[in-house]
Amino acid sequence: MKYALLLLLLAAARLPGKDSCLECHSQMTGDLQAPASAFQSSVHFQHGFTCADCHGGDPNSDDPDASMSKAHGFAGVPPRTAVPKLCARCHSNPNFMRKYNPSERVDQNAEYATSVHGQHLAKGDAAVATCIDCHGIHDIRAARDPLSPVYPLNLPKTCAHCHADAAHMAPYKIPTNQYADYLKSVHWEELSKRGDLSAPNCATCHGNHGAKPPAVSSVAAVCGTCHVFEEQLFDKSPHQPAFAAMSAGTCVVCHSNHAILKTSDQLLGGKNAVCGECHDPDSAGGKTAAQAAGLIQDLQSRIAAADAILEQARTSGIEVSEAILRQTDARQNLVKARANVHAFAIQAVSQPVQAGLAIAAEDYRAGEAALKEKNIRRMGLATSLAAILVTMAGLWLIIRWLHSART
Amino acid sequence: MLPIQPSPRRKAIAAWFQDRLAWDSVREFIAHKTVPVHSGTIWYAFGGITLFLFVIQVVTGILLLVYYRPTPSEAYESVQFIVTRVAFGWLIRSIHIWSANLLILSAFVHMISVAFLHAYRKPRELVWLSGIVLLALALGFGFSGYLLPWNTISFFATKVGTDMATFIPWMGSTVGRYLRGGDAVGGATLTRFFGFHVAVLPALTSLFLLFHLGLVQKFGISTPPWVEKRSRGAGTRPPQMPFFPDFFLHELMVWYGALALLGILAAVFPWELGQKADAFASAPAGIRPEWYFLAPFYTLKLIPGHVAGMEGEVVGLLGFGLLAFWWAALPFWGARPDGTVRSKLVTGGAVAFLAYLSTFSLLGYLR
Amino acid sequence: MPPARRNIVFWIFGGGFIGSLISFLYPVVRFLNPPAVSEASVNEVVGGKGQDLAPNAGKIVKFGTQPVLLIRLGQTEWRAFSAVCTHLSCIVQYDAPRKLIWCACHNGQYDLSGKVIAGPPPAPLKEYAVHLRGEDVVISRS
Numbered sequence: 001m002k003y004a005l006l007l008l009l010l011a012a013a014r015l016p017g018k019d020s021c022l023e024c025h026s027q028m029t030g031d032l033q034a035p036a037s038a039f040q041s042s043v044h045f046q047h048g049f050t051c052a053d054c055h056g057g058d059p060n061s062d063d064p065d066a067s068m069s070k071a072h073g074f075a076g077v078p079p080r081t082a083v084p085k086l087c088a089r090c091h092s093n094p095n096f097m098r099k100y101n102p103s104e105r106v107d108q109n110a111e112y113a114t115s116v117h118g119q120h121l122a123k124g125d126a127a128v129a130t131c132i133d134c135h136g137i138h139d140i141r142a143a144r145d146p147l148s149p150v151y152p153l154n155l156p157k158t159c160a161h162c163h164a165d166a167a168h169m170a171p172y173k174i175p176t177n178q179y180a181d182y183l184k185s186v187h188w189e190e191l192s193k194r195g196d197l198s199a200p201n202c203a204t205c206h207g208n209h210g211a212k213p214p215a216v217s218s219v220a221a222v223c224g225t226c227h228v229f230e231e232q233l234f235d236k237s238p239h240q241p242a243f244a245a246m247s248a249g250t251c252v253v254c255h256s257n258h259a260i261l262k263t264s265d266q267l268l269g270g271k272n273a274v275c276g277e278c279h280d281p282d283s284a285g286g287k288t289a290a291q292a293a294g295l296i297q298d299l300q301s302r303i304a305a306a307d308a309i310l311e312q313a314r315t316s317g318i319e320v321s322e323a324i325l326r327q328t329d330a331r332q333n334l335v336k337a338r339a340n341v342h343a344f345a346i347q348a349v350s351q352p353v354q355a356g357l358a359i360a361a362e363d364y365r366a367g368e369a370a371l372k373e374k375n376i377r378r379m380g381l382a383t384s385l386a387a388i389l390v391t392m393a394g395l396w397l398i399i400r401w402l403h404s405a406r407t
Numbered sequence: 408m409l410p411i412q413p414s415p416r417r418k419a420i421a422a423w424f425q426d427r428l429a430w431d432s433v434r435e436f437i438a439h440k441t442v443p444v445h446s447g448t449i450w451y452a453f454g455g456i457t458l459f460l461f462v463i464q465v466v467t468g469i470l471l472l473v474y475y476r477p478t479p480s481e482a483y484e485s486v487q488f489i490v491t492r493v494a495f496g497w498l499i500r501s502i503h504i505w506s507a508n509l510l511i512l513s514a515f516v517h518m519i520s521v522a523f524l525h526a527y528r529k530p531r532e533l534v535w536l537s538g539i540v541l542l543a544l545a546l547g548f549g550f551s552g553y554l555l556p557w558n559t560i561s562f563f564a565t566k567v568g569t570d571m572a573t574f575i576p577w578m579g580s581t582v583g584r585y586l587r588g589g590d591a592v593g594g595a596t597l598t599r600f601f602g603f604h605v606a607v608l609p610a611l612t613s614l615f616l617l618f619h620l621g622l623v624q625k626f627g628i629s630t631p632p633w634v635e636k637r638s639r640g641a642g643t644r645p646p647q648m649p650f651f652p653d654f655f656l657h658e659l660m661v662w663y664g665a666l667a668l669l670g671i672l673a674a675v676f677p678w679e680l681g682q683k684a685d686a687f688a689s690a691p692a693g694i695r696p697e698w699y700f701l702a703p704f705y706t707l708k709l710i711p712g713h714v715a716g717m718e719g720e721v722v723g724l725l726g727f728g729l730l731a732f733w734w735a736a737l738p739f740w741g742a743r744p745d746g747t748v749r750s751k752l753v754t755g756g757a758v759a760f761l762a763y764l765s766t767f768s769l770l771g772y773l774r
Numbered sequence: 775m776p777p778a779r780r781n782i783v784f785w786i787f788g789g790g791f792i793g794s795l796i797s798f799l800y801p802v803v804r805f806l807n808p809p810a811v812s813e814a815s816v817n818e819v820v821g822g823k824g825q826d827l828a829p830n831a832g833k834i835v836k837f838g839t840q841p842v843l844l845i846r847l848g849q850t851e852w853r854a855f856s857a858v859c860t861h862l863s864c865i866v867q868y869d870a871p872r873k874l875i876w877c878a879c880h881n882g883q884y885d886l887s888g889k890v891i892a893g894p895p896p897a898p899l900k901e902y903a904v905h906l907r908g909e910d911v912v913i914s915r916s
Contacts, residue, residue, distance in 0.1 A: 317497040321491070332865055384670055388667045466802075495804050
């Protein structure tokens with residue numbers, strides 16, 4: 001018994017730098033070699049973990065029969081259903097994780113158990129995602145590593161690997177168009193085109209380890225983590241109780257869920273306005289929507305008009321920087337008015353619109369004054385040119401007179 | 408003098424000044440100064456126009472100096488300030504730029520007309536040479552002044568321009584460092600160009616201008632050989648008109664015309680200021696120098712990387728050097744020792760020179 | 775030419791000449807007249823008097839054509855940042871209770887060194903230097 005314990009200790013206490021798994025498998029080919037080379041780019045390898053830490057066995061022995069013997073705890077390929085537990089051995093151990101990152105969370109496995117993935121796995125369905133399906137198997141990288149499959153830019157594709165696969169999703173009877181929809185969304189545009197890594201990807205709304213579609217009642221709260229005002233306004237609006245009574249998913253009713261397009265004033269007014277889907281144009285709601293759309297449209301066109309006249313003045317070399325700066329305020333009122341649409345009350349929209357209109361009108365007047373200044377300049381030029389021409393005429397007459405006086 | 412009988416009071420005032428200024432010698436001199444009259448008399452106006460534009464440059468330049476600040480952090484802002492905040496600042500700056508361009512144009516016309524009228528011949532070789540120096544100084548004004556607003560285009564044009572200088576064999580890097588005040592275009596280049604533009608070049612220009620004008624006064628205005636020959640055949644003196652008031656009044660009219668043109672150009676086409684230079688930004692596409700540097704710029708672009716074992720740029724600079732030397736030496740190869748001109752050779756040379764400059768400038772502009 | 779007509783000719787020339795001289799000199803005189811804003815420098819701007827801003831408060835100051843958020847943290851501690859949110863260019867404001875810079879449009883939050891701590895802004899706010907010159911609070915590019 002004593003000896004056995006000693007043996008076990010020896011096996012655990014690896015000789016420094018010795019890792020016979022990696023040594024042998026690196027020299028193999030195909031499937032036996034691939035894990036060895038993949039593992040070397042993993043965050044685990046960087047921190048000094050070995051194959052044996054997951055697969056068991058004795059990395060000190062060069063004899064395959066000894067190193068991969070049951071006696072040394074060699075487990076081989078862990079079954080899919082056992083993966084979360086395997087990872088959790090370390091990742092759910094606060095004392096262990098603290099050594100590597102004191103602020104690292106250790107509740108991933110607990111969260112996973114609450115996710116749709118985790119619940120199916122618990123029922124014995126091995127086809128659902130486990131840790132390795134999102135994070136990779138041997139080449140697990142830190143989530144902040146741009147090559148990691150869960151890096152914000154890569155995550156949508158990682159989820160789509162299963163969720164856009166119709167065959168894979170068939171048993172669960174859920175749609176597979178989310179990824180295609182998401183690629184059309186303003187969120188993906190912000191993420192991929194502008195490189196704003198804080199723009200939402202799948203996990204931002206669904207959670208990562210505890211991935212689950214948000215309940216209808218919590219949609220507004222989910223969107224509200226970023227769109228704070230819209231949520232606050234909506235909560236106080238007449239739509240809130242109405243949507244709740246219908247068990248409608250608040251924000252997504254108008255903005256859709258995955259294909260959240262860039263909002264435009266077309267949502268509010270015009271032929272394709274979403275308001276029209278419920279509200280008759282002649283009803284009170286329909287009229288309010290049209291009125292709000294008109295107000296916003298008006299402010300937008302007044303701002304554009306002021307912009308145009310100021311640009312015209314600026315390019316003719318007249319100082320209008322003050323007014324150009326003030327245009328920012330007008331524009332901010334436009335942003336505010338658009339956000340205030342979510343209060344679904346005309347007062348909330350008209351207030352910033354009126355403020356913005358006043359500023360835009362002032363700026364337009366500044367532009368007009370600048371163009372008047374331009375005309376004054378032209379008049380000055382004309383006056384000076386007139387004097388010049390009179391002088392030239394005088395000179396010409398004098399020259400003519402000189403000639404006639406001489407001859 | 409004007410053919411008017413002055414009143415007794417004017418006579419008295421004139422006498423008062425005569426006693427104190429002794430200006431009758433000047434009046435005498437002016438009264439005897441004449442300008443040859445022939446079909447090419449109009450070309451004589453361009454020397455005067457250039458001089459007049461130079462005076463405008465001095466006046467507007469001094470005005471701009473009141474507000475301009477020659478540091479990388481303030482140059483652009485101060486020009487912007489002049490253009491937007493200072494009353495008529497936009498006008499003064501625009502006139503300064505337009506006048507600079509017209510000055511170089513009229514100096515070119517003056518030079519080419521002198522070649523065609525063969526006015527460089529003995530004893531006026533030094534007038535020609537000092538004129539060449541003045542043109543070089545004017546180009547120096549243009550090159551140094553271009554950088555002063557410190558905008559993107561001028562910054563990169565200066566980079567390209569000073570880069571070319573570094574290809575001069577043996578002393579290239581020294582010349583480059585000398586021009587830039589360091590290894591790269593930067594704040595040191597700006598203060599240096601400013602110094603050149605407002606002090607060194609004006610001083611040199613004043614000296615050469617005095618020399619140039621003094622010699623013109625001394626030898627009078629040249630009469631073209633064919634006019635001389637014709638009148639010699641007829642046994643008369645070549646027809647002349649008095650400089651004052653006839654030629655002067657004409658000149659004054661032309662100056663006023665130039666002023667009107669300047670006013671229109673400056674007020675209707677104010678010069679854009681562009682974006683502030685950023686030394687770390689990449690060069691914008693389509694960088695090209697001012698129009699008067701386009702011909703050499705485009706030529707250098709056409710020359711292949713290596714010619715006969717030498718770098719293309721070196722060959723180009725060598726070529727320009729020889730061309731400039733050949734053109735400057737015009738009075739020496741364009742006239743025989745006895746003073747008669749090799750008329751066909753000079754006219755052919757001038758036409759070729761003009762053809763090269765205009766085609767390559769145009770090609771450089773269109774590219 | 776009879777003297778009367780000659781005089782008219784001289785009057786035309788003289789009148790035009792003097793008129794044109796005035797039209798040349800007028801801009802020159804106006805040019806030399808000091809403009810309302812006496813300096814070109816947009817390298818620094820006076821953000822008002824020190825006592826005009828209470829401690830733990832902020833205000834928007836025009837810096838050239840750019841808005842700058844001037845914050846007074848304590849009696850003597852001042853900070854200034856570009857007031858343009860790096861997300862969608864809204865104007866940010868100082869949130870006194872939470873002691874952070876906040877954008878009302880999408881709830882972007884920056885700490886008091888301009889770093890993004892929450893919300894969508896993709897980049898930090900540019901910081902400006904603040905000095906006290908007598909009573910004036912001077913903001914300059916740092």
